[in-house]
Amino acid sequence: MEIDEKILRRAGASILRCNKGEIIFMEGETPHCYMQIIRGQVKLNSYDHDGKEFIQNILEDGDSLAESIIIASTVYPMNAIALKQSTIIKLPKERLLGLLETKPELLMDLCNSMANRLNQKIFMLQNNSIKCPKEKIKGLLNYMRRFKSSNSDFSFEIPLTRQQIANIIGLTVETVIRNIKILESENLLMIKNRKIFV
DNA sequence: TCATTAAAGTTAT
């Protein structure tokens, strides 16, 4: 979901700047504003009982932050933390709802974006229930390059660190590293300057 | 087999 910045400003949006590592919202808080990243990178995460991080999503320029939660009128089920210095535009919930009423095109955008988010969740659920770590990693990498051509020419760079991959699929970095090397030896990916290409 | 721990090497800021 990306609402034109001018529209948001006209509707009374404000700007929030945050530095790397800053918490934008936390699990359990009530959402008051629609938020959209103008520039930057934000992760949505949560922690399990013994503090192990689970990354739910990494969002970038133009992405909205957990819009389904505002619409559902619940409490945030995850934290949002800036991964880079970021500029975020915020619009109070009531104003967002007003916008959606006056601009029905936005409703369709919202619908589309929620459908995509739902698809992503379905994928993650299926992929993360796979036991074999190699297959889990393969699944994630394959999902990331879903809009690229199906034949792998190793032209798509995975924009994740190994630690991030591990925290998305619930493995340790070491296991991710070992299996990525196996996948490389099987010619299913390429490593160049520590970056993974599929 | 994978997680954990520790230690060291490499890259980015």
Place this chain on the structure above:
DNA sequence: ATAACTTTAATGA
């Protein structure tokens, strides 16, 4: 320089 990330190795569940 210092932090962040990657890698290897040993050990244990």
